[in-house]
Amino acid sequence: MRLDDEEAATSCRLPISNSEIVKLAHGSGGKLSSSLIESVFLPLLGNDVLNKQDDAADIQIGDLKIAITTDSYVVSPIFFPGGDIGSLAVHGTVNDLTMRGAKPLFLAATFIIEEGFPIADLHRVADSFAQACRSSDVSLLAADTKVVGRGAADKIFVTTTGIGIIACDPVPASDRARAGDVIIVSGDLGLHGMAVMASREGLDLETQIRSDSAPLNKLVLPILQMGYIPRCMRDITRGGLATVLNEIAKSSSVGMLIEENAIPVDPQVSAVCELLGLDPLYVACEGRFVAIMDASCSDQFLATMKGFPQGAQARVIGRVVEEAPGRVVLKSTIGGRRILDKLAGDQLPRIC
Amino acid sequence: MKYQAEFRDRQLAEQLSLQIKKAITRPWKIMEVCGGQTHTILQFGLEDLLPSELELLHGPGCPVCVTPVSLIDKAIEIAKTADVIFTSYGDMLRVPGSSCDLLQARALGADVRIVYSPLDAVELAKKYPSKRIVFFAVGFETTAPANAMSVHLADKLGLTNYFVLCSHVTVPPVMSSLLEQPDNIVQAFLGPGHVCSIMGVEEYREICQRYKVPIVISGFEPIDILEAILMALLQLERGECRLENQYARAVVTAGNLHAQQVMSEVFSLSERIWRGLGPIPESGYRLAEKYREFDAQNEFPEVISERAESCICISGEILRGLKKPPQCPAFAKECTPETPLGATMVSSEGTCANYYKFKNTQIN
Numbered sequence A: 001m002r003l004d005d006e007e008a009a010t011s012c013r014l015p016i017s018n019s020e021i022v023k024l025a026h027g028s029g030g031k032l033s034s035s036l037i038e039s040v041f042l043p044l045l046g047n048d049v050l051n052k053q054d055d056a057a058d059i060q061i062g063d064l065k066i067a068i069t070t071d072s073y074v075v076s077p078i079f080f081p082g083g084d085i086g087s088l089a090v091h092g093t094v095n096d097l098t099m100r101g102a103k104p105l106f107l108a109a110t111f112i113i114e115e116g117f118p119i120a121d122l123h124r125v126a127d128s129f130a131q132a133c134r135s136s137d138v139s140l141l142a143a144d145t146k147v148v149g150r151g152a153a154d155k156i157f158v159t160t161t162g163i164g165i166i167a168c169d170p171v172p173a174s175d176r177a178r179a180g181d182v183i184i185v186s187g188d189l190g191l192h193g194m195a196v197m198a199s200r201e202g203l204d205l206e207t208q209i210r211s212d213s214a215p216l217n218k219l220v221l222p223i224l225q226m227g228y229i230p231r232c233m234r235d236i237t238r239g240g241l242a243t244v245l246n247e248i249a250k251s252s253s254v255g256m257l258i259e260e261n262a263i264p265v266d267p268q269v270s271a272v273c274e275l276l277g278l279d280p281l282y283v284a285c286e287g288r289f290v291a292i293m294d295a296s297c298s299d300q301f302l303a304t305m306k307g308f309p310q311g312a313q314a315r316v317i318g319r320v321v322e323e324a325p326g327r328v329v330l331k332s333t334i335g336g337r338r339i340l341d342k343l344a345g346d347q348l349p350r351i352c
Numbered sequence B: 001m002k003y004q005a006e007f008r009d010r011q012l013a014e015q016l017s018l019q020i021k022k023a024i025t026r027p028w029k030i031m032e033v034c035g036g037q038t039h040t041i042l043q044f045g046l047e048d049l050l051p052s053e054l055e056l057l058h059g060p061g062c063p064v065c066v067t068p069v070s071l072i073d074k075a076i077e078i079a080k081t082a083d084v085i086f087t088s089y090g091d092m093l094r095v096p097g098s099s100c101d102l103l104q105a106r107a108l109g110a111d112v113r114i115v116y117s118p119l120d121a122v123e124l125a126k127k128y129p130s131k132r133i134v135f136f137a138v139g140f141e142t143t144a145p146a147n148a149m150s151v152h153l154a155d156k157l158g159l160t161n162y163f164v165l166c167s168h169v170t171v172p173p174v175m176s177s178l179l180e181q182p183d184n185i186v187q188a189f190l191g192p193g194h195v196c197s198i199m200g201v202e203e204y205r206e207i208c209q210r211y212k213v214p215i216v217i218s219g220f221e222p223i224d225i226l227e228a229i230l231m232a233l234l235q236l237e238r239g240e241c242r243l244e245n246q247y248a249r250a251v252v253t254a255g256n257l258h259a260q261q262v263m264s265e266v267f268s269l270s271e272r273i274w275r276g277l278g279p280i281p282e283s284g285y286r287l288a289e290k291y292r293e294f295d296a297q298n299e300f301p302e303v304i305s306e307r308a309e310s311c312i313c314i315s316g317e318i319l320r321g322l323k324k325p326p327q328c329p330a331f332a333k334e335c336t337p338e339t340p341l342g343a344t345m346v347s348s349e350g351t352c353a354n355y356y357k358f359k360n361t362q363i364n
């Protein structure tokens, strides 16, 4: 078949991603999310602190070192086994602060409510928000409520902003991983994402999968106080373990070698993932984190963590290497190697 | 899931790897037919366990990849029609047509919905009698029974607003066609386990005999594939060409007779154009004359001509095992899963997408 010039030009186009509208996949935490941040927000809003894209920013005010972060919660359904949008909005922000070695203290919150939302449900959400604040040792100091017309929001969206005081030095950060470091996860993966998915899709499972949504400060802060300070901590949320590891590898310009057999995945989660063709390494958690630890004290760190109920399942899953900076390589269950990349879009929409 | 773990066991894998290394005495090229098998091979880094003399060729067994561009263009045209709800499996939505994909058509206002089963599309047809519901029936013999069932059901319910855009392809003709190419390099096949669980194995025995080529019907877990490779290799080394069934836990000789019956009632064999490979006689299904009124080709008769492929895309040679994705100048540069230039980059079973996802660089 002969191509005339015009046909050749159109058939070698760069398609699709150049279409100038936001797609759902732009919110997945995967590559499209990054491209949105890098092409739209950072050029216009970026500065030295924001550009680091850590879980929370760290800033010095007088003698105080402070961490600040903000996050919006649009999970659907708003009530799911193991939690709801109220508790999630507290835990998510508390965890982001904790990952920078900060003690979370104060929250501000915005509730955007869709017309027609039952007051009884609002009560439930607010009550669970309050309980989560108590169990996470944080106080809500400022709040705002907005109501929008039917269809302008889906039931209720919550935004929380959190402030905490950083008590450890050096401050854990995504760009501090070094070759030779040990990679540790704090518990089994995938519970939150699968709990939300199962309740949204009405999956009839033999036993219920419950979200792992929980505040991490109760586990992490005591360990930091004992002097075990990871080089980097990241909570595993949207995009799952694979996404977090890729972000650290990129920020620190290091490679990572992960042992698939060592990754703890809840057996129910792996069964359902298998059934639905999902990869648990991309499924969200809301109460698990990755720590990158200097090899010289990683054994003590791990042993200490295992002493806490929340860290009982902590495992070493791999190490940081010099080769292939920015890349995560997985040694599969059978021993072959492959790249563990970020996904372009999402496996499951709206889990946080 | 303990059952599944056994098929991903490192010790077993190492034993099989050792047996393969012991058995091989010279270079061989074995093609796995199914996209699902390709996915497993790359996902588990299975080639790391094979001796360098043994090359795996990744075959044409991804139905999304081989769907011609003209049919995707046609699907998009139909989807844009005002009273149409266009339904499809998720994978088809991102396959680029000549000017856009179904996802983009949806973003611009077309009513395009993902369904998990064609029976969901029939439900839509019941629910929206004033709309025309079109289902994009893509796939090998594995999805054909459910798709046939949906037409059968729509007929029984007396629905006049359910249509199927049929792009079914069948495996044995494309295997024969590959073997008949003068530049064929395939020396043995791992056969399509899921397809055989429906269709049985007899068609494959014929291919073994006609072309003197070993075929081992294989499962989809890493241990299945390693075992099937060992079986095929032993045949090659001994100069045999038999049909063997590694996937006996799912495949019986006759296949699923009930499914075959529904399929032969609703479909009839027809020539199909395979993207990258061209037309192959009797290599797919269309709706039988009796069910013509459910055929979207009949309801939406506008003809869309086949457009030229992207000028750099070599997916045709990739589908035939002649080249590997890194040999394409666009691979991982202009062509990525976010900006696919050819269909083998789009589907999760496509060879280019699998290479991109699992094998983009090496590390020691």
Ligand code: SF4
Residues within 6 Å of the ligand: B310, B312, B313, B314, B315, B318, B325, B328, B329, B330, B331, B332, B335, B336, B340, B341, B342, B343, B344, B345, B352
């Ligand atoms: S990398 Fe892209 S352009 Fe190259 S052969 Fe594969 S699909 Fe075609």
